Amino acid sequence: MTTPNPIRRFVEATNEADTEAFLGIFADDAFLSDWGRSFQGREQIARWNQSDNIGVKSHLSIVGITPAEGSYRVRIAVKGKGFNGEGDMTFTLDGDRIASLVIT
Template sequence: MNRIQLPSTVPGFNRAGLAALLILTFLITWTVHSLQSPPASDGSTTTASPTTKDPTMTASPLPPVVATALAAANAHDTDAWLATFSPNGAVNDWGRGFTGHEAIRAWSDAEFIGVDVTLHVTQAHTTGDITTVLAQVGGNGFNGPSHFTFTVQGDQIILMRITA
């Protein structure tokens, strides 16, 4: 195994400090790179910004069921939002799972639509049955950027995963 040889002295840094700086530089570079949209040479759709008419829609169309779910969430219409999920659909909110309409409704009432969520889509990428949406979340709960990954089967959502 090859080892990276760090210089023994760099002005202002000891070896541990230099190693930490290199790791931090790598992590920042990796994070910035991972937030960039991948090239769409595989037939997928990628968007860089929402349209000015409707903040839930992006310049490239989202799968209809995903667009409907986002619009229903922004309209605070829990029934319309739940109707986009299959009967055994699930929400995974940072590792916490909620399966079936009843469990999803309870979660949403407490942490999503029930706290007046707003979702302003800033990017979206669809490949096959997976759509990842980066949205600026607002409302009376969590506020900030979040990724929503929708797995679609037919015309229903089978999983909505929420991550950073």
């Protein structure tokens, strides 16, 4: 399956440590849940990005992707100075933006 553009850009922006591009991928009112911790809107997602993503030098690789009822379940391998290992991210898209991201 071809990776949808917003998901591809999410991975690329993270790997390039491009915070501006990373935040630009999200809809203004996007929602992010990271193992039950909730972040609403770009300002809160920017804080998550600093504490859990680009701020800890994460490098992401897509292991697999499966469409699932209006969303995409993506298995991601993570390396960096924070979490290391694999996990699932469920992306819901709104056009060329991420409307929600749930990390489990």
